[in-house]
Amino acid sequence: MKYLCSKPTVVLGVVLTLIMSPPLTAGAASRSLKSVRMHESPEYTRVVFDISGSVRYELFTLENPRRVVIDLADTAPVPGFDPEAVSHARNRVKAVRGSPRGQDYRVVLDLAGALEPKSFTLEPVPPYGHRLVVDLYSTRTQQKPAFVPKPDGKRDVIVAVDAGHGGEDPGAIGPRGIREKDVVMKIARRLETKLNQAEGYRAVMVRTGDYYLAHRLRTQAARDAQAHLFVSIHADAFKSPDVDGASVYTLSDRGATSETARWLAASENASDLIGGVEQEVVSGEQEDYLLKAILEVSMDANRSASLEVGDRVLSRLGGVTKLHRKRVEQAGFLVLKSPDIPSILVETGFISNPSEASRLGSAAYQEKIADAIFEGIRTYMSSRAPEGTLVAWRREQGGQRYTITPGDTLSGIAVRYGTSTRRIKEVNGLASDRIRVGQVITIPAG
Numbered sequence: 527m528k529y530l531c532s533k534p535t536v537v538l539g540v541v542l543t544l545i546m547s548p549p550l551t552a553g554a555a556s557r558s559l560k561s562v563r564m565h566e567s568p569e570y571t572r573v574v575f576d577i578s579g580s581v582r583y584e585l586f587t588l589e590n591p592r593r594v595v596i597d598l599a600d601t602a603p604v605p606g607f608d609p610e611a612v613s614h615a616r617n618r619v620k621a622v623r624g625s626p627r628g629q630d631y632r633v634v635l636d637l638a639g640a641l642e643p644k645s646f647t648l649e650p651v652p653p654y655g656h657r658l659v660v661d662l663y664s665t666r667t668q669q670k671p672a673f674v675p676k677p678d679g680k681r682d683v684i685v686a687v688d689a690g691h692g693g694e695d696p697g698a699i700g701p702r703g704i705r706e707k708d709v710v711m712k713i714a715r716r717l718e719t720k721l722n723q724a725e726g727y728r729a730v731m732v733r734t735g736d737y738y739l740a741h742r743l744r745t746q747a748a749r750d751a752q753a754h755l756f757v758s759i760h761a762d763a764f765k766s767p768d769v770d771g772a773s774v775y776t777l778s779d780r781g782a783t784s785e786t787a788r789w790l791a792a793s794e795n796a797s798d799l800i801g802g803v804e805q806e807v808v809s810g811e812q813e814d815y816l817l818k819a820i821l822e823v824s825m826d827a828n829r830s831a832s833l834e835v836g837d838r839v840l841s842r843l844g845g846v847t848k849l850h851r852k853r854v855e856q857a858g859f860l861v862l863k864s865p866d867i868p869s870i871l872v873e874t875g876f877i878s879n880p881s882e883a884s885r886l887g888s889a890a891y892q893e894k895i896a897d898a899i900f901e902g903i904r905t906y907m908s909s910r911a912p913e914g915t916l917v918a919w920r921r922e923q924g925g926q927r928y929t930i931t932p933g934d935t936l937s938g939i940a941v942r943y944g945t946s947t948r949r950i951k952e953v954n955g956l957a958s959d960r961i962r963v964g965q966v967i968t969i970p971a972g
């Protein structure tokens with residue numbers, strides 16, 4: 527008080543400065559931090575900041591305790607934002623804290639161990655605005671489960687099962703908030719179980735949880751697993767809620783076979799923007815195109831194999847649901863761009879159609895769809911299993927089982943498996959050419 531009285535002008539000067547310079551007053555930052563989300567992948571935890579505009583930021587790590595600090599320049603959180611309420615698993619990030627620092631906002635992530643941060647920003651893409659992404663990588667490489675190879679000539683047929691979307695990318699959203707990424711994961715898990723229970727088959731899940739994986743990393747995962755087949759599972763939306771039914775797609779690089787196929791491929795390909803892919807992965811995409819050019823010849827064989835397996839799966843799907851398309855459609859889906867692995871994308875239905883959405887949400891229907899995909903794969907592999915696999919070995923030993931599907935005829939089956947109607951009837955003790963859907967018959971070898 528004494529000081530105030532003796533030097534009134536100085537104090538007034540300080541007060542004026544406080545009022546007149548907005549940078550020092552709270553709430554005057556030009557951007558706002560709207561929310562923070564976290565997604566867990568086996569390799570990293572992704573922390574996503576939703577910010578009202580493009581943001582300058584500084585990121586650094588500190589020890590004792592181990593933490594990552596992110597200073598968002600000229601940014602203030604929206605009223606009511608509570609960093610400690612950000613929901614997350616605690617295996618990598620123990621706690622989230624936040625505090626204003628002058629005109630900036632500081633977020634501190636308390637880490638559970640040594641993690642390597644990588645950060646990048648993403649331009650707005652519906653449904654998101656500007657995002658800052660901080661991926662916290664585990665520095666110790668994850669121990670992969672020990673894989674004991676089967677003896678030569680009796681290896682498993684390996685199927686890469688890809689549940690579409692994930693993490694930042696919910697995929698299509700249907701009535702009552704049903705999300706494609708959740709539905710397709712449930713179907714994928716059921717398919718995984720069926721494959722792993724069948725002798726001679728092994729499933730490899732491309733994504734194992736709720737996180738986003740770039741298209742290129744999905745095809746890479748299939749290659750790393752030495753998969754014989756890649757199956758991507760989706761359930762999409764269309765402008766009109768009336769559209770329904772399942773369909774199957776393969777890759778085309780000569781244009782789409784229909785308007786819907788073109789539209790779907792474009793919307794699926796946009797996933798990398800929504801899910802958030804860092805520049806390194808995007809530039810890696812260029813190398814894939816080069817690889818593709820080199821393997822142009824094997825691409826042709828791959829294309830027809832993809833169409834064939836797609837056809838088997840589509841025909842099985844036709845037994846459990848309405849088909850949106852009666853034949854396998856083709857379009858430029860990025861996720862199907864494996865030059866050497868037959869790849870299909872299964873559209874299990876339209877989540878934008880209210881009754882189909884509620885079916886897709888039910889366990890019984892998910893099971894039916896998974897079963898149809900599985901049986902389609904098995905039918906294809908029973909005649910096309912790669913050499914050196916148990917399934918191929920069984921075929922060579924003679925006899926394989928086949929379940930009759932709608933539209934099958936004995937003569938059609940005979941042509942497909944390179945045998946004769948007479949031989950099939952002989953082996954199965956059939957008196958006539960009559961067969962019924964669901965009947966299991968033995969196809970003689972050779």
Ligand SMILES: [Zn+2]
Binds near residue numbers: 706760762
């Ligand atoms: Zn999708």
